[in-house]
Amino acid sequence: xIQIHRLKNGIRVVTDTNPDTASVSxxxxxxVGARFETPDINGISHVxxxxxxxxxxxxxxxxxxxxxxxxxxxxxxxxxxxxTAYYVKVLKKDWQLGLDIISDIxxxxxxxxxxxxxxxxxIVQEINMSNDTPDDLIFDLYNQVAYxxxxxxxxxxxxxENVRSVTSQKLLDYMHHQYTTDRLIISVAxxxxxxxxxxxxxxxxxxxxxxxxxxxxxxxxxxxxxRKSKKNEQVNLILGFEGxxxxxxxxxxxxxxxxxxxGGMSSRLFQEIxxxxxxxxxxxxxxSPETDTGTFGVYAGTGEAEVAELLxxxxxxxxxxxxxxxDVEILRAKNRAKARLLMRSENHGTHAESNAIxxxxxxxxxxxxxxxxxxxxxxxQDMACVARQIFAGRPTLASLGPISQVPxxxxxxxxxxxx
Amino acid sequence: xIQIHRLKNGIRVVTDTNPDTASVSxxxxxxVGARFETPDINGISHVxxxxxxxxxxxxxxxxxxxxxxxxxxxxxxxxxxxxTAYYVKVLKKDWQLGLDIISDIxxxxxxxxxxxxxxxxxIVQEINMSNDTPDDLIFDLYNQVAYxxxxxxxxxxxxxENVRSVTSQKLLDYMHHQYTTDRLIISVAxxxxxxxxxxxxxxxxxxxxxxxxxxxxxxxxxxxxxRKSKKNEQVNLILGFEGxxxxxxxxxxxxxxxxxxxGGMSSRLFQEIxxxxxxxxxxxxxxSPETDTGTFGVYAGTGEAEVAELLxxxxxxxxxxxxxxxDVEILRAKNRAKARLLMRSENHGTHAESNAIxxxxxxxxxxxxxxxxxxxxxxxQDMACVARQIFAGRPTLASLGPISQVPxxxxxxxxxxxx
Numbered sequence: 001x002i003q004i005h006r007l008k009n010g011i012r013v014v015t016d017t018n019p020d021t022a023s024v025s026x027x028x029x030x031x032v033g034a035r036f037e038t039p040d041i042n043g044i045s046h047v048x049x050x051x052x053x054x055x056x057x058x059x060x061x062x063x064x065x066x067x068x069x070x071x072x073x074x075x076x077x078x079x080x081x082x083x084t085a086y087y088v089k090v091l092k093k094d095w096q097l098g099l100d101i102i103s104d105i106x107x108x109x110x111x112x113x114x115x116x117x118x119x120x121x122x123i124v125q126e127i128n129m130s131n132d133t134p135d136d137l138i139f140d141l142y143n144q145v146a147y148x149x150x151x152x153x154x155x156x157x158x159x160x161e162n163v164r165s166v167t168s169q170k171l172l173d174y175m176h177h178q179y180t181t182d183r184l185i186i187s188v189a190x191x192x193x194x195x196x197x198x199x200x201x202x203x204x205x206x207x208x209x210x211x212x213x214x215x216x217x218x219x220x221x222x223x224x225x226x227r228k229s230k231k232n233e234q235v236n237l238i239l240g241f242e243g244x245x246x247x248x249x250x251x252x253x254x255x256x257x258x259x260x261x262x263g264g265m266s267s268r269l270f271q272e273i274x275x276x277x278x279x280x281x282x283x284x285x286x287x288s289p290e291t292d293t294g295t296f297g298v299y300a301g302t303g304e305a306e307v308a309e310l311l312x313x314x315x316x317x318x319x320x321x322x323x324x325x326x327d328v329e330i331l332r333a334k335n336r337a338k339a340r341l342l343m344r345s346e347n348h349g350t351h352a353e354s355n356a357i358x359x360x361x362x363x364x365x366x367x368x369x370x371x372x373x374x375x376x377x378x379x380x381q382d383m384a385c386v387a388r389q390i391f392a393g394r395p396t397l398a399s400l401g402p403i404s405q406v407p408x409x410x411x412x413x414x415x416x417x418x419x
Numbered sequence: 420x421i422q423i424h425r426l427k428n429g430i431r432v433v434t435d436t437n438p439d440t441a442s443v444s445x446x447x448x449x450x451v452g453a454r455f456e457t458p459d460i461n462g463i464s465h466v467x468x469x470x471x472x473x474x475x476x477x478x479x480x481x482x483x484x485x486x487x488x489x490x491x492x493x494x495x496x497x498x499x500x501x502x503t504a505y506y507v508k509v510l511k512k513d514w515q516l517g518l519d520i521i522s523d524i525x526x527x528x529x530x531x532x533x534x535x536x537x538x539x540x541x542i543v544q545e546i547n548m549s550n551d552t553p554d555d556l557i558f559d560l561y562n563q564v565a566y567x568x569x570x571x572x573x574x575x576x577x578x579x580e581n582v583r584s585v586t587s588q589k590l591l592d593y594m595h596h597q598y599t600t601d602r603l604i605i606s607v608a609x610x611x612x613x614x615x616x617x618x619x620x621x622x623x624x625x626x627x628x629x630x631x632x633x634x635x636x637x638x639x640x641x642x643x644x645x646r647k648s649k650k651n652e653q654v655n656l657i658l659g660f661e662g663x664x665x666x667x668x669x670x671x672x673x674x675x676x677x678x679x680x681x682g683g684m685s686s687r688l689f690q691e692i693x694x695x696x697x698x699x700x701x702x703x704x705x706x707s708p709e710t711d712t713g714t715f716g717v718y719a720g721t722g723e724a725e726v727a728e729l730l731x732x733x734x735x736x737x738x739x740x741x742x743x744x745x746d747v748e749i750l751r752a753k754n755r756a757k758a759r760l761l762m763r764s765e766n767h768g769t770h771a772e773s774n775a776i777x778x779x780x781x782x783x784x785x786x787x788x789x790x791x792x793x794x795x796x797x798x799x800q801d802m803a804c805v806a807r808q809i810f811a812g813r814p815t816l817a818s819l820g821p822i823s824q825v826p827x828x829x830x831x832x833x834x835x836x837x838x
Contacts, residue, residue: 020439021765022761022762022764022765023758023761023762023765053684061694062685062690062694065683065684065685065689066685066751069683069684069685069751069754069755070685070747070750070751070754071754071758072754072755072756072757072758072759073758075684089762090758091758091761117697118694118695118696118697119697120697121697121698121725122693122697122699122700123700124722125653125698125699125700125701125720125721125722125725126700128652128653128720128722129652129653129700129701129720131652132553132651132652132653132820133552133553134551134552230650231649231650232551233547233548233550233551234544234547234548234551264484264488265472265484265488265494266481266484266485266488266489270484271481274541275480275481275537276537277537278536278537278538278539278540278541279540279544280541280544281541281542281544281545281548282544282548301544301547301548302544303543303544303547306540306544328489331489332485332488332489332491335488335489335490335491336488336491337491338491339442339490339491339492339509339510340491342441342442342510343441343442343508343768345441346440346441346442346767346768347766347768348765349762349765349766401551
């Protein structure tokens, strides 16, 4: 049973109780991420997420991990464009410890200077790992051109120089300024007593700032081209357009369109480019939503020679999509989307996270029935209309690897009839 | 409720019924993989897994994916060293369709020549993708030196040349010879009627070969060194030893030892090498079991300069581990292992797979209670003894990236007091 509560200081709490679970997942999701950063502090949200685990007024960094791992629990965190998450998964008897640690690191972190110096080295390694991973790096390159000179176009990890320039005081200021009661969602899923949980939350979360922080800059999609030569065996490629955000009325339409286009083994791109032509191992289309924009794109990993055949074929598939949608593939996409929802709801371990994300995006938890009704309501006409709208925009082309045979951006524009 | 059954032809069936699930996971796990290959056909198990989806006597390749995806299901497969898996996840009303398709592709695949020619291109792309992914490639490099000139030292994907030399007839012969009734496990988890399921299995699996195929060559660990220079930002590194297989009496002891050494944020390696020295983002220890051997190793991703500090420190940590094990860290490792088991058992979607793997390895499904009792029974003395045994073996050192500062193998041997 899902319930939404509000603490006296305004922090919202989502409880998702289930008596059949052995574990409890709980955490805090904060509606602040890399999009809230100016260029000079790009990366600070992520440094803060790391440093939250480096010691509080009463716990050392080692204590934090040790206390959770002593009872077999898992503690983790991640930083996104629009949110930062801190969570634990523990056996149900240990939920109080889990909540205690999460509330401690969000209110009493000391941001010790020596710990920071070492953690900066760790984060530089994380940046380097990401840069060595082609299917991570290609998305960073894409965003850089799709959203230039704005937070959404910069990376979540930031540059090594920025990471090294962060100070303890900047972290404390950023946390105090941006981690505010209206932006924190406490979310729990598992076999807990709701009253006990709320009581413990009231007692624990007393020092979060009440005044709202600075908002994120609105996204401005531009588009264009980026090529990065690297001696890899594969060319990694994204061809994309501005898509639809989470709260857009056409969100489900765009998701179904991506599914038809390249969302499974029976999708158009998989069939044409992998099954019929053998040009890729991995190809897929996606509508990746943000709060106020989204990316509708296609990712492919292909060969140095194969890319010259792939890209024109991909353009042709884009061109013919709006006018050739058929009822069978739309029904398949709907069934896939609805089955995913049902299968996801079976996996209790993910409920704390999905509920919290719903709270941040929609201010409520969207029931599966509502999502299913919206999926069912999408028509072929809606999809054709959304496809035309998306593909009328300026494309973004990002390529990485042995790129000598990647067709020129102008030839892609021409093939797409982009004026 | 878990039950084991045997079809008339000898195929074993594991049913794991649970009335609370919306989905059914089912598939066939075959106790045959890359370890059953001679050098000239290395990669054929994996090509076969791909080609099983490329059409049967009554279904085209497109039919196979379309029929499952029409009802929102997922169909997938993977090839390992010792097993190959074919499985679907569908809503419970669709389990018959799922079983029908799995049994069809395992008995009536046609291995069409044109489909094969295209799929060879796809698999070459898959090989290239793996080679571009440092934390995949480093494990291939490691195995090449740890187990030279034998199946376990070769890759699952094989070489592009081998993949291109496979013919339709070779695939049919290999499947007929190796996919035998004694090696197939049908596994299902979800809300199904067991009698109906067994009846359908009897009717469907009538054409599997009864005579047993060729066995896998026994592993011979050798060890040594491999360095591969690449213009990456990070050095990827594995330092390992021969470890323990699934059925070894010391399997749980080795797993707990890996957990203490580098299995979480509070583990020794994470604390010493990441938290205290800031040399890595990712470091972990593992005992990766095979049927008759295993790898006890440490993976790290570090910098070009940092590796010179990291490797000696890692050797020192190895040297001091057997004599410094303490009760607190052992208890933590046990609690972690037991909590993982409980958390895994909550996730019904994974039961079909874990039960099938148990059947292949142990000939039965190991109850959680038995695993927990074995974990509890491990003593500090057992762990010290196992650590000494592991580290007395010849080490294997694999490194990839900007490797100029990776210490010489001889200096590592010396630091480890390996005579």
